[in-house]
Amino acid sequence: MSTFTAMQHFPDEWTRKARCPICQSGFLQIRRKNPKPNQIFCPNCGISFEIEKGGEHILLMEMPLNFPEQLAHQWVTRAQIQAILRENQKSSPQLTIPASSGVKNVPAANPLRADAVRRARSLVEMGNPPDVIRKALAESLNLTEFAIEEILNDAVAVNKNKQNQKRKKALIWLAATAACLLLGFIVLWIVF
Numbered sequence: 001m002s003t004f005t006a007m008q009h010f011p012d013e014w015t016r017k018a019r020c021p022i023c024q025s026g027f028l029q030i031r032r033k034n035p036k037p038n039q040i041f042c043p044n045c046g047i048s049f050e051i052e053k054g055g056e057h058i059l060l061m062e063m064p065l066n067f068p069e070q071l072a073h074q075w076v077t078r079a080q081i082q083a084i085l086r087e088n089q090k091s092s093p094q095l096t097i098p099a100s101s102g103v104k105n106v107p108a109a110n111p112l113r114a115d116a117v118r119r120a121r122s123l124v125e126m127g128n129p130p131d132v133i134r135k136a137l138a139e140s141l142n143l144t145e146f147a148i149e150e151i152l153n154d155a156v157a158v159n160k161n162k163q164n165q166k167r168k169k170a171l172i173w174l175a176a177t178a179a180c181l182l183l184g185f186i187v188l189w190i191v192f
Contacts, residue, residue: 004057004075006037006050015040016146021081022047022064027147043144116141120155130156 015028018040025044032038039061041048048062057075068084116137123133130152137148 004055004059005053006059007053008037010038010051016150020045020047021049021058021078022067022085026150027144029144116143116147116151117154120151121158124152124155124159125162 010030012030015030016026018028019026020028020042023042023045025042027042027044029041029043030038031041031048037050039048039050041062045064046062047060047064047067050059050061052058052075056077058078058081059073059075060071061073063069063072071084119140120133120137123136128136133152133155134148137143137151143151
């Protein structure tokens with residue numbers, strides 16, 4: 001009998017702030033299992049787990065292929081999972097993900113989010129409307145709606161920041177040029 005108790009319900013915000021203990025993806029989802037405890041699911045690698053009430057342990061419910069099966073339905077800490085991943089990485093540099101997830105042979109440090117952010121930023125810079133970017137991310141990377149919105153908001157914010165910096169540089173350059181011209185006219189007026 002386990003000494004740990006799973007949290008029955010947790011807020012949606014947790015999935016926005018948390019990372020997958022296996023692939024480090026930030027695109028987690030909540031599976032509501034009433035009357036059973038809620039589970040967090042990573043659509044990227046396929047892990048599903050419950051969270052200990054008031055503690056740091058997680059109960060592994062579903063795991064990626066080639067992840068040690070003896071951990072199924074066991075309470076473990078993130079540190080224990082990372083140690084197991086390091087051990088697996090020594091024997092095999094790639095963690096194999098189930099074919100049903102649509103992702104194959106994902107390296108332990110998954111570049112999915114970085115690719116999605118990079119693609120969204122380039123699409124925003126090219127002037128594509130948000131609907132086109134949403135569609136491109138949804139089709140090519142198979143992301144959730146929340147993940148797409150988060151990435152799109154980031155890309156738009158970065159683009160606005162770049163535009164503001166360019167505007168600021170242009171205004172500084174324009175002010176410096178105007179000051180030089182004014183100084184030149186004053187010098188010419190005094191000399192002649």
